[in-house]
Amino acid sequence: MPLLKKLVGAALVLGGVAAIAGWFLSAPVRLGAATLAQLGPGDADRGKRIFYAGGCTSCHAKPGSQGDARLQLVGGLELKTPFGTFVPPNISQDTKDGIGAWSVEDFANAMLKGVSPSGEHLYPAFPYISYARMKPADIADLYAFLKTLPAVAGKAPANSLGFPFNVRRGLGLWKLLYLSDKPVVSFPEGTPQPVQAGRYLVEGPGHCGECHTPRDLTGGTRKSQWLAGAAAAEGSGIVPNITSGEGGIADWSEADIANYLETGFTPDFDTVGGAMVDVQRNMAVLTREDRAAIAAYLKAVPPHPNGYPARKKPAS
Numbered sequence: 333m334p335l336l337k338k339l340v341g342a343a344l345v346l347g348g349v350a351a352i353a354g355w356f357l358s359a360p361v362r363l364g365a366a367t368l369a370q371l372g373p374g375d376a377d378r379g380k381r382i383f384y385a386g387g388c389t390s391c392h393a394k395p396g397s398q399g400d401a402r403l404q405l406v407g408g409l410e411l412k413t414p415f416g417t418f419v420p421p422n423i424s425q426d427t428k429d430g431i432g433a434w435s436v437e438d439f440a441n442a443m444l445k446g447v448s449p450s451g452e453h454l455y456p457a458f459p460y461i462s463y464a465r466m467k468p469a470d471i472a473d474l475y476a477f478l479k480t481l482p483a484v485a486g487k488a489p490a491n492s493l494g495f496p497f498n499v500r501r502g503l504g505l506w507k508l509l510y511l512s513d514k515p516v517v518s519f520p521e522g523t524p525q526p527v528q529a530g531r532y533l534v535e536g537p538g539h540c541g542e543c544h545t546p547r548d549l550t551g552g553t554r555k556s557q558w559l560a561g562a563a564a565a566e567g568s569g570i571v572p573n574i575t576s577g578e579g580g581i582a583d584w585s586e587a588d589i590a591n592y593l594e595t596g597f598t599p600d601f602d603t604v605g606g607a608m609v610d611v612q613r614n615m616a617v618l619t620r621e622d623r624a625a626i627a628a629y630l631k632a633v634p635p636h637p638n639g640y641p642a643r644k645k646p647a648s
C-alpha cells in the first residue's frame with residue numbers, strides 16, 4: 333500500500349506541476365516591439381485589397397445584407413461548429429460596440445496573435461491562425477481601410493459554448509501547437525515569384541486552408557493534408573480538394589482557376605456555390621495578377637488525395 337500511496341502522491345504533485353505550468357504556458361502572448369515597429373503608417377487604398385483578400389465581410393457583415401450594406405461590419409452571423417456557436421462581433425468603427433477605439437497595435441495583436449486589448453485569447457473561429465502569416469505593414473494598411481468604413485452601433489450576441497470550450501484561457505495551450513507565422517508549404521529557392529505571392533495570399537489573408545484542409549481532433553488543420561478538402565466545419569457538406577491529387581482539381585489549368593475566382597464559373601460551366609460564393613466575390617475584387625498568383629500556387633502545392641471520407645452512395 334505505501335507504494336500505491338507514494339505513486340498517487342507523485343501523480344498529484346506532477347498533476348499540480350502540470351496545471352501550474354499549463355497556466356503559465358497558456359498566458360496570452362502579445363507582439364514584440366520589433367514586429368510593432370514594422371506596422372508603419374498604413375495606407376487605406378492598399379488596405380482595401382487586403383480587406384477583400386481577407387474576406388472580413390463573409391463573417392462580420394450583417395447576415396443576409398447586400399451591396400454597400402456589407403461594409404457595415406456589425407457581426408451577428410451564427411457559425412455553428414462541433415465546439416458550439418460562435419458569433420463574429422461588431423468590428424465597425426463604433427467606439428462603444430465596435431473597434432473604433434482600438435489602436436493599430438490592439439488590432440495587430442488581434443490579427444497576428446489572437447489576443448484582445450483586454451489581454452484575453454480570441455477563438456480561432458476568427459481565422460487568425462492564417463492571418464498570423466500576414467505582413468505587419470498589410471495589417472496597418474487594413475486598419476487604415478477599416479477606418480474609412482461606417483461606425484454602426486449595436487452589439488452582436490455572445491458566443492454560446494459549453495464547458496470546457498467557454499474557458500478562453502485554455503486556448504493558450506492550443507495556440508502553442510498551431511499559431512505560427514511560418515509558411516505552410518516550403519518551396520525550393522528560385523521558385524517563381526507568382527507562386528510565392530500566391531502562397532502569401534492563400535496561406536495568409538485568404539485563409540483558404542481554414543475550409544479546404546481537414547482538421548485533427550482538437551480542431552487544428554492537418555498540414556500533412558494541406559488543401560486536400562474536408563468535411564465542412566459547419567453543416568454536413570464537403571469542401572473540395574483543391575490540390576492536384578486524386579479527387580482534386582488536377583484537370584483545371586491555372587487559367588481555369590483564375591477564371592473561377594474571377595467569374596464563379598468552373599471549367600464545366602457550373603457555378604460556384606455554398607460558402608465559396610462570398611470568397612469568390614471577394615476574389616473578383618482583387619487584381620488579375622493576384623488571382624493568377626493564387627492559381628500558380630494551387631498548381632505548385634503538394635498533391636493529396638481527398639482529405640475527407642468518401643460520401644456514401646445514397647440509398648436507392
Ligand code: HEC
Nearest residue numbers: 386387388391418419420421423442448454455457458459
Ligand atoms: C470565418 C469567420 C471570420 C472571418 C473571415 C473574420 N472574422 Fe473576425 N472574428 C470572427 C469571430 C468568430 C470572432 C470572435 C472571436 C472570439 O469570440 O474570440 C472575430 C473577432 C474579430 C476581432 C476581435 C473583436 C473583438 O471585439 O474582440 C477582430 C478585430 C476581427 N475579428 C477582425 C477581422 C478582420 C479585420 C477580418 C478580415 C481580415 C476578419 N475579422 C475576418 C470571425 C471571423
Ligand code: HEC
Nearest residue numbers: 538539540543570571572574603604605606607608611626
Ligand atoms: C468558408 C469556407 C471556404 C473558404 C475560406 C474558401 N473556400 Fe474554396 N470552396 C469552399 C466550398 C464550400 C467550395 C465548393 C463550392 C461549390 O460547391 O460550388 C469551394 C470551392 C473551391 C474551388 C473549386 C473546386 C471544385 O472542385 O469545384 C476552388 C478552386 C476554391 N474553392 C479555391 C479557394 C481559394 C483559392 C480560397 C482562398 C482564397 C478558398 N477557396 C477559400 C469553401 C471555402
